Amino acid sequence: MNKNKFGKQYTDETVIAGYWKDAKGALIPKEVIKDIDMEREIVVADIIEHAKTLNKELALFKAKAFGDISFFVELSADCYGVNIGGKKGNITLFSFDGKYKIQRSMHDCIAPNECVLAAKQLIIDCVNGWTENARPELKAVVNRAFTTDKDGSLKLGRLLELRRLDIKDERWQKAMDALTDSLQVVGSRSYIRVYERIGDSNEYRPITLDIAGV
Missing domain, CATH: 1.10.287 (Helix Hairpins)
Known part of the structure; x- marks a missing residue:
């Protein structure tokens, strides 16, 4: 160069x-x-x-x-x-005096597979079956959950919002089972974070390795 x-x-x-x-x-x-x-x-x-x-x-x-x-x-x-x-597992290491700590974080990357299409149809059929009894905000949540990004991908967080809804209808529960089955681990991400204790307190501030946080 x-x-x-x-x-x-x-x-x-x-x-x-x-x-x-x-x-x-x-x-x-x-x-x-x-x-x-x-x-x-x-x-x-x-x-x-x-x-x-x-x-x-x-x-x-x-x-x-x-x-x-x-x-x-x-x-x-x-x-x-x-x-x-194996290399999995979240670990925190402290210095002997407790002034410094290091965290190793391991997170699975989860993505929906083709079964999510069946889950989507079951959810739509369930909501449509409620007709007038279906709350407008629930329909909005469902529509938002299956809205794709520019690259055609679904947002995992939005799908998980559906699983947190407390709905007892057997049709909804079946749809949630299909949604759960559609989620699979496709990889993992690992992070290292280092911290320094603030004075004599029990609080720690990060020793940032991100240029935006320096």
């Missing part, structure tokens, strides 16, 4: 000497490019290079942190002759 220190374009592509390639792929003679555009290239190049370095460091930190925690959990279990196995 070429940095723009001497009028070079910041790109990993091969560009003919004396030219810069614009966003449309057109070759622009360097002598007609404005100075401000070249200065902008320097700023962009510098920030991107630092961002990539930090990104790699964060990836290494995450891998090391998860590895260290997993090793420690196994080490701790070994003290009692137990073989835990």
Whole structure:
């Protein structure tokens, strides 16, 4: 990747000497490019290079942190002759003085499969069967639950809203069973969060690793 220190374009592509390639792929003679555009290239190049370095460091930190925690959990279990196995489980580790704590969180990613279409029809049939007795707000909740995003995906949280409704009708219960059967674990996400205690209190503030929170 070429940095723009001497009028070079910041790109990993091969560009003919004396030219810069614009966003449309057109070759622009360097002598007609404005100075401000070249200065902008320097700023962009510098920030991107630092961002990539930090990104790699964060990836290494995450891998090391998860590895260290997993090793420690196994080490701790070994003290009692137990073989835990696997990498799942939420763990909180405290420093000896309690000033710092580290949390490892593991969350399953759940998504509806094709059975959700059957669940949707059962729910619609159930609501339609109530006709005048069906509350307008309930119909709104049902319609909202099955509204897809731009990519055609259903929002899991909206579907779970339906399961929280306390409706005793057997038809509704059957529909909820179908909805439950449609939800399957498709992966998992893992997080590392680190905290520092605030003074002598029992409260902790995060040591943020998110650029937006720094």
